[in-house]
Amino acid sequence: MSVVYLAVGSVSGTAIAVGQAVKAQLEAWGHTVVQDETPDVEGLNASGCDAVLICTATTGQGDIPANIIPFYVDLEARFPLQNGRPFGIISLGDSSYDTTFCQAGALFEERFLELQGSQPVARLTINAMETITPDEDALFWLQAWQAAALKG
Template sequence: MSVVYLAVGSVSGTAMAVAQTVKDQLQSLGHTVIQEENASVEGLNSSGCDAVLIITSTTGQGDLPANIIPFYVALEEQFPLQNGRPFGVISLGDSSYDSTFCNGGALFEERFYELQGTQPVPRVTIDAMETITPDDDALFWLQEWVEKVLG
C-alpha cells in the first residue's frame, strides 16, 4: 500500500476534523498516513511518501491558518522539488468571501505546481455556505483521488 503525507491547516477545527475523517478512511484502505502536529519540509522529506495531501481552511482575507504558514514558507525557502510526486488539495472556505474563497488551498496548489508536483485530481473546494457535512464532501472527492493516485 501507499504512504501519504498529510498536512493540515485549521483555525476553528473543521479542517482538522475533515483531516481525521480522511486519515481514517485512508488507513481503513490499508494506506499509511503520516501527519505531524505541524507539517514540515523535514517531515515531508523524511516520510518517504508516495503522495502529499493538503487539507486547509482559509482565514482573514484569503490567508492560511497560522499553524500551516511555517510549512508553506519553508516550501518556498527550501524548495524541495517533488519531481512528479502526486498531490491533492482539499480546501475549505466560505463563498461569502468572493475573491478569496478557498484561497488557502489555491496557495498550496500553486506552490506544489512550482515544486513540480502533479495533481491528478483537481482541488476540491468545500463551501461552509453550501454544506453542513464537509467530511462527506471530502470523502466523495477522496474516492477519486485514491483511485487515480494510490490505485
C-alpha cells in the same frame, strides 16, 4: 499501498476533523497516513511519502492558517522538488468571502505545481455556505483521488 503525508491547516477545527476522516478512510483502504498539524519540509521528507495531501481552511482575507504558514514558507525557501509525486488539495472556505474563497488551498496548489508535483484530481473546494457535511464531501472526492494518485 502508499504512504501519504497529510498536512492540515486549521483555525477552529473543521479542517482537522476533515483530515481525521480522510486519514481513517485512507487507513481503512490499507494506506499509511502521516497526519501533521505542524507540517514542515523536514516532516514531509521524514515521512518517506508516496503522495501529499493538503487539507486547509482559509482565514483572515484569503490567508493561510497560522499552523501551516511555516510549511508554505519552508516550501518556498527550501524548494523540495516533487519530481511528479502526486499531491491533492482539500480546501475549506466560505463563498461569502468572494474573491478570497478557498485561497489558502489555491496557494498550496500553486506551490506544489511550481515544485513539479502532479495533480491527478482537481482541487476540492468545500464551501461552508453550501454544506454541513464537509467530511462526507471530502470522502467522496477522496475516492477519485486515491484511485488516481495511490498504489494498491
